[in-house]
Amino acid sequence: MGGSKVQINKAHKTRFSSKSSRNLHKTSLKDKSRIAKSERNVAKGGRAARLQHNRMVREQKRAALLKEKRATSGSTSPPHVIVLFGLSASVNVDSLSGDLLSLLSNDCSGAASSTIASSEYKMRTTVLKAPYGDLLSCMEMAKVADLIAFVVSTGSSCEESPSGYIDSFGSQCLSVFRTLGLPSTVVLIRDLPSELKKRQDPKKICMSKLASEFPEDCKFYPADTKDELHKFMWLFKEQRLTVPDWRNRRPYIMAQTVDTVVDDENLEKCTLLLTGYLRAHNLSVNQLVHVSGAGDYQLTKIEILKDPFPLNRRKEQDLMDSDEVHDVEVIRSLAPDPLNQEPLLVENIPDPLAGEQTWPTEAEMAAADNNQNKKRLRKRALPRGTSDYQAAWIVDDTDEENSDSNDEADDAMALDERESDFPNQEDTNNLDLDDDQRSLNLKDSDEETDMDSMMMDGENLTREQIEDEIRKIKNAPAEDKEYPDEVDTPLDIPARKRFAKYRGLKSFRTSSWDPKESLPPEYAKIFAFDNFARTKKHVLAKALDMEQGNRDDCIPTSSYVRLHIKEVPNSVAHKLCLLVKTAPVIASGLLQHESKMSVLHFRIKKHDSYSAPIKAKEEFVFHVGFRQFVARPIFSSDNINSDNHKMERFLHPGLFSVASIYAPISFPPLPVVILKSAESGAAPSVAAVGSLQSVDPDRIILKRIVLTGYPQRVSKLKAAVRYMFHNPEDVRWFKPVEVSTKGGRRGRIKEPIGTHGAMKCILNGVLQQNDTVCMNLFKRAYPKWSDHRFPLLDA
Numbered sequence: 001m002g003g004s005k006v007q008i009n010k011a012h013k014t015r016f017s018s019k020s021s022r023n024l025h026k027t028s029l030k031d032k033s034r035i036a037k038s039e040r041n042v043a044k045g046g047r048a049a050r051l052q053h054n055r056m057v058r059e060q061k062r063a064a065l066l067k068e069k070r071a072t073s074g075s076t077s078p079p080h081v082i083v084l085f086g087l088s089a090s091v092n093v094d095s096l097s098g099d100l101l102s103l104l105s106n107d108c109s110g111a112a113s114s115t116i117a118s119s120e121y122k123m124r125t126t127v128l129k130a131p132y133g134d135l136l137s138c139m140e141m142a143k144v145a146d147l148i149a150f151v152v153s154t155g156s157s158c159e160e161s162p163s164g165y166i167d168s169f170g171s172q173c174l175s176v177f178r179t180l181g182l183p184s185t186v187v188l189i190r191d192l193p194s195e196l197k198k199r200q201d202p203k204k205i206c207m208s209k210l211a212s213e214f215p216e217d218c219k220f221y222p223a224d225t226k227d228e229l230h231k232f233m234w235l236f237k238e239q240r241l242t243v244p245d246w247r248n249r250r251p252y253i254m255a256q257t258v259d260t261v262v263d264d265e266n267l268e269k270c271t272l273l274l275t276g277y278l279r280a281h282n283l284s285v286n287q288l289v290h291v292s293g294a295g296d297y298q299l300t301k302i303e304i305l306k307d308p309f310p311l312n313r314r315k316e317q318d319l320m321d322s323d324e325v326h327d328v329e330v331i332r333s334l335a336p337d338p339l340n341q342e343p344l345l346v347e348n349i350p351d352p353l354a355g356e357q358t359w360p361t362e363a364e365m366a367a368a369d370n371n372q373n374k375k376r377l378r379k380r381a382l383p384r385g386t387s388d389y390q391a392a393w394i395v396d397d398t399d400e401e402n403s404d405s406n407d408e409a410d411d412a413m414a415l416d417e418r419e420s421d422f423p424n425q426e427d428t429n430n431l432d433l434d435d436d437q438r439s440l441n442l443k444d445s446d447e448e449t450d451m452d453s454m455m456m457d458g459e460n461l462t463r464e465q466i467e468d469e470i471r472k473i474k475n476a477p478a479e480d481k482e483y484p485d486e487v488d489t490p491l492d493i494p495a496r497k498r499f500a501k502y503r504g505l506k507s508f509r510t511s512s513w514d515p516k517e518s519l520p521p522e523y524a525k526i527f528a529f530d531n532f533a534r535t536k537k538h539v540l541a542k543a544l545d546m547e548q549g550n551r552d553d554c555i556p557t558s559s560y561v562r563l564h565i566k567e568v569p570n571s572v573a574h575k576l577c578l579l580v581k582t583a584p585v586i587a588s589g590l591l592q593h594e595s596k597m598s599v600l601h602f603r604i605k606k607h608d609s610y611s612a613p614i615k616a617k618e619e620f621v622f623h624v625g626f627r628q629f630v631a632r633p634i635f636s637s638d639n640i641n642s643d644n645h646k647m648e649r650f651l652h653p654g655l656f657s658v659a660s661i662y663a664p665i666s667f668p669p670l671p672v673v674i675l676k677s678a679e680s681g682a683a684p685s686v687a688a689v690g691s692l693q694s695v696d697p698d699r700i701i702l703k704r705i706v707l708t709g710y711p712q713r714v715s716k717l718k719a720a721v722r723y724m725f726h727n728p729e730d731v732r733w734f735k736p737v738e739v740s741t742k743g744g745r746r747g748r749i750k751e752p753i754g755t756h757g758a759m760k761c762i763l764n765g766v767l768q769q770n771d772t773v774c775m776n777l778f779k780r781a782y783p784k785w786s787d788h789r790f791p792l793l794d795a
Contacts, residue, residue, distance in 0.1 A: 078277035079124035090156035137583035181244025350524030502777035504737030604690030631661035632784035728752035
């Protein structure tokens with residue numbers, strides 16, 4: 001069995017194991033050493049390199065985790081914000097807030113303030129109570145919350161909710177919180193039975209019904225006694241808090257106090273003072289800041305103040321024993337550099353002569369002055385009450401008789417322009433909107449004229465007429481979905497003039513549209529990027545350098561600061577002083593270019609709780625991250641296979657659409673919540689939710705109208721179609737545009753028939769008598785420029 005002999009196994013025959021080493025034995029020793037590789041050394045070195053790389057990755061993760069833990073806990077971190085939100089109206093949040101504050105303050109000190117520095121738990125906490133029924137305050141609290149504690153009562157039951165514990169307002173706020181991005185969440189269960197045996201069953205029932213409403217890592221805690229709250233606070237201290245990614249991209253403060261300083265130079269404006277803890281990132285005094293609901297402003301000064309809530313009990317006692325408790329000690333003050341300060345540039349100032357190509361000569365200017373003087377000396381009999389502008393369009397009969405052929409041609413051109421432009425000259429600003437309203441009316445144009453005359457004297461409307469008008473408004477989205485974009489050609493206006501802005505496309509998907517063609521005047525006020533992705537990359541890299549570099553103009557994170565915001569209107573400052581009592585006032589730092597106006601596109605969906613129709617170009621309040629602004633969007637489809645996107649008149653429920661607005665530039669990712677303000681001063685309602693998609697003024701949004709005609713006679717591939725146009729000139733004008741049918745046939749117009757607008761069409765198949773001939777026309781659509789930009793400026 002034993003013995004000194006050791007078993008020696010036969011070596012494998014690897015002489016011809018691969019093609020590369022097949023002829024290796026025929027080479028010389030010098031070449032063999034060059035070709036052959038030391039596989040053992042290579043494997044040994046590769047394994048050592050892998051081990052070293054894995055070790056470095058572990059060390060980096062450990063260091064990053066340790067840095068994050070030190071930054072979010074201890075005396076150097078700002079107070080954690082806990083928002084208590086009741087899921088139903090019967091939940092008593094005030095009693096729970098009082099219990100938590102008394103627990104943190106050891107039942108003796110600090111209970112009057114919402115921010116407590118607890119030496120027992122070695123943490124600082126701010127407890128906020130979400131007011132039930134106030135959607136705006138709940139949204140602002142959710143934006144700054146580090147932990148949202150949803151409070152539920154086992155003694156309350158809501159029949160309208162499938163879970164039985166969440167009512168309609170709680171469900172609406174919960175969906176809005178999901179859109180904004182939920183931070184760390186817990187559920188606190190109140191009103192459990194006092195007996196230990198009877199507590200488990202209600203707790204298990206509550207957990208089973210609410211588990212699907214919250215994230216998987218959401219914990220459920222009973223919160224009736226002091227011991228249960230004590231256990232919850234210890235677990236909260238050790239919990240790793242997570243916040244949405246968009247909140248970590250910009251510095252912000254939640255103002256604890258709001259004050260004003262009168263500006264002697266401008267009595268209508270003042271300097272706004274916001275005091276609070278700086279969070280997320282360092283803030284530069286040269287940056288612009290956005291005050292939620294009030295707009296973008298520059299800073300005049302930033303002061304670093306002494307922390308009023310230190311964790312060291314001795315320092316806290318010294319602060320309380322001092323005589324000047326209310327006098328805040330300023331540790332450091334920073335002033336902006338005029339050369340490096342970010343300018344508050346909102347709109348581009350257009351040059352009215354930027355598009356001029358030539359300059360008139362002196363002879364042409366003299367001839368124009370001579371003609372103008374002759375026109376002034378000419379006396380004409382005008383109707384009473386005629387203005388100078390209207391008189392310029394009236395052609396004198398005596399001048400026509402004495403004029404030559406060129407003057408007659410000019411008068412004819414002026415007459416044509418008068419026929420098309422004179423009816424709309426009184427309201428040129430709303431010309432495009434009125435055209436859209438008139439074009440997309442699915443009823444007869446005579447009915448619209450009658451209805452307009454009826455609306456002028458609203459006192460004469462009967463109850464049936466008012467109910468019929470409301471019914472038409474409610475049924476408009478359904479009719480638009482059933483008969484999309486169908487328009488009746490007006491009888492009194494030629495189609496070539498009524499639809500002069502429209503054009504036909506060979507293919508909606510492949511046909512090109514010049515994005516710089518016939519732009520509206522608002523495009524001269526906005527800004528555009530040559531490469532938005534590259535600009536975003538440079539802006540974020542610049543913000544990262546400011547965060548990592550030790551710069552003198554920056555305030556470090558977690559500092560207790562006071563921002564001096566200049567040139568704030570007095571009315572806005574007064575509203576903010578009142579608002580801070582019920583909701584947090586947030587001031588966030590802006591990245592580069594984020595104050596400039598451009599065209600923003602949001603991917604949105606209609607909210608389930610909103611039942612009213614959402615029409616394009618109506619005024620809404622957009623909550624984009626920390627920012628708020630008022631805009632009038634247009635809706636379009638998101639066509640990934642083409643550069644052209646079809647405009648939609650309404651935001652239909654259950655479908656995603658793209659909302660395009662004029663707004664300040666924001667860099668994605670950012671959530672958006674769209675609110676519709678009530679006319680009677682009631683609370684706003686959530687109309688739609690979504691996220692920021694892109695910033696692109698060159699996005700082509702095409703509005704489509706469909707002219708319909710009906711076959712009168714059909715002969716094989718030919719058909720006589722009527723009621724699409726009402727005169728032969730319109731048929732010749734739209735002859736190059738392709739026609740199609742609802743049955744799938746395609747064709748073209750050959751020639752007009754008669755004098756009433758009938759036409760002969762040639763199709764690629766036999767046309768059925770009950771089919772409908774359609775012509776698709778397109779024009780580019782743009783958002784509507786809003787009169788005011790921010791909610792508090794015109795509230």
